[in-house]
Amino acid sequence: MRVRLEDVARATGVSPKTVSRVLNEEPSVKESTRQRVLAAMESMNYRPSPAARGLAGSRSFLVAMLYDNNDNPASTYLAEIQDGVLDVCDANRYSMMVCPLRLRGKDFIRRLDALVAEHHIDGVIMTPPLTDDAPLLHRLKEHGVPHASISPQRREGSIGVCMDEPQAAKALVQHLIELGHRRIAHIVGIANHGASRWRLQGYKEALTAAGLPYDPDYVVQGEFTFGSGVMAARELFALPQFPTAIFAANDDMAAGVMWAAYERGLKVPRDLSVCGFDDTPMATQLWPPLTTVRQPSREMGKLAALQLMELLRGRGTGLLVQVPYSLQLRESTAAPPQAQG
Amino acid sequence: MRVRLEDVARATGVSPKTVSRVLNEEPSVKESTRQRVLAAMESMNYRPSPAARGLAGSRSFLVAMLYDNNDNPASTYLAEIQDGVLDVCDANRYSMMVCPLRLRGKDFIRRLDALVAEHHIDGVIMTPPLTDDAPLLHRLKEHGVPHASISPQRREGSIGVCMDEPQAAKALVQHLIELGHRRIAHIVGIANHGASRWRLQGYKEALTAAGLPYDPDYVVQGEFTFGSGVMAARELFALPQFPTAIFAANDDMAAGVMWAAYERGLKVPRDLSVCGFDDTPMATQLWPPLTTVRQPSREMGKLAALQLMELLRGRGTGLLVQVPYSLQLRESTAAPPQAQG
DNA sequence: GACAGAAATGACAGCGCTGTCAATTGGCGC
DNA sequence: GCGCCAATTGACAGCGCTGTCATTTCTGTC
Structure with missing residues (x-):
């Protein structure tokens, strides 16, 4: 048979x-x-037979992709990463399990334990914000499970893939400044995501580099979701002197900003410049198309998986690979309404 | 230990x-x-230990979710389905593998064979257009692998979940007709998807029911993608007397239509009504928000998985469950520019 | 040409569970 | 109280591989 x-x-x-x-x-x-x-x-x-190999040997040829399905609005992001990871796993004759975790609920450690105990997982791929959850990392170490991260906050000692997000954000804001904008607002993402910190940091650095003041009123909190972008923008529009440009920490929120702008009768980019981050498919589907930073998610998934494979093969200790970003300058950004000094 | x-x-x-x-x-x-x-x-x-159970017994407690990652632009659709399937698998102590297939490439049968041979898959969940691929179905039958489908074209003998899409599409177009539209265009989806056929069918039925003529010029081919929506809309706008409403077979294409409308300086819904199908998150994020039909993908994933579980438990023979649709009437549709007769 | 040591191969048990079939137990009628 | 059948339980082999350790086959050396 x-x-x-x-x-x-x-x-x-x-x-x-x-x-x-x-x-x-x-x-x-x-x-x-x-x-x-x-x-x-x-x-x-x-x-x-993977079953027989797993049973007899010490390896299961299984890797798990862990993600938080609470705090990840952009399903395209995860889908692309998953696709990349799957690709590499396939090529290396590994199987992949997807394992949504809920950081908020406190049973996620038990879910992890179960995964390790039952399936004898060989390795783990993590996406933000799991990459920086101390209890989770600790538990993984206890279990001795090798893991690779996508965009982890801690660079030292991490294995996986990252991007120079502060630099990318800075470049994006500098673009706005070069267009003549002086009142530039920023919508921050979810607090425990490195992306939120890095993008805010880049925003600040760009202002500082240009000698522009940092105005706390121009920095509002969002949640990486479209809806939070709408809310944040409304908040900004309520300011006595509202910004001529808004840099949202991701494309979803940028879309929300554009929505709120239309709602208020503002024309983008004539009355307001908007930019985002990630370059999701949505970015080119907005009207006008969104200026943003391209983040190659699929590629990043692949690279993280490749690093994990290196670890599993016992070759080397794994690297934190950095992928290049690229600015996508589109029609949502232009010179501000009235040229100012 | x-x-x-x-x-x-x-x-x-x-x-x-x-x-x-x-x-x-x-x-x-x-x-x-x-x-x-x-x-x-x-x-x-x-x-x-799943490995030991799989090795010793006849069951592997593994189900595979098969999808075509060529012809599925809307990653949110698949992500939601996957989420639902995963939920049910988890609850039933089954593991799920995701398995992207490429119907176009001719090695997908070999991929399936490998999956069955290696992992001893207990069952399979399929999404369109895989649900209706004859060679695939045949092979599954040969392997004797139970399978549940999401929105299969063939109703008789299929197990899984579906929606009354013709009826839903008809209702949507009837809504346009009630608003006063007489020149209604339709953008068709990818040919081998049942969704394309059903939505076109509903469109035709609504016209017929209202005594409106069917004009082939008003029916153009799309590919379920944003870009194809843009192209299709441009084509329609080039007609001597272009439609006052466009029903795109999915939200992505509807977004493309709106994009093309802006490009041409048309205001939605003042100059043109637009509606889609699926109610992806994007629908509420467009400006104006899109009138569409809600398709509960997550729920459908769950239901299909539940049917598969029934099959695997040996209880009953599995059903083709029908989920209700619901019209989402939003601001992208309104009365046509000039009231006609 | 015999020998040490490395390179290559093999024998065998056992991973943790389930299928098969045999053995035991309990309930019931007379 | 005995026999019979159904309900319940157990013994045992073996699923397809790998870890451990023993064995064989090469090398090169003096």
């Missing part, structure tokens, strides 16, 4: 253990034997 | 096999024994 390792062994005239060695790319197998075994595997269309 | 079934057996004073029976909810276990075993499992925090 099913082709087993033993069948391949018999066909090749070697012991099952040797076939196992070839399967697991263990070093001490003579090249000629290796080739014969591989050929037999191929011709017999042999497929190792 | 690890708590095994044998440990639970010893603690309860029964044989491992009896514990196994309890674990698998087999009938012939005395209730008192059952309770004792369950109590021991609980107190010892016993977690069965």
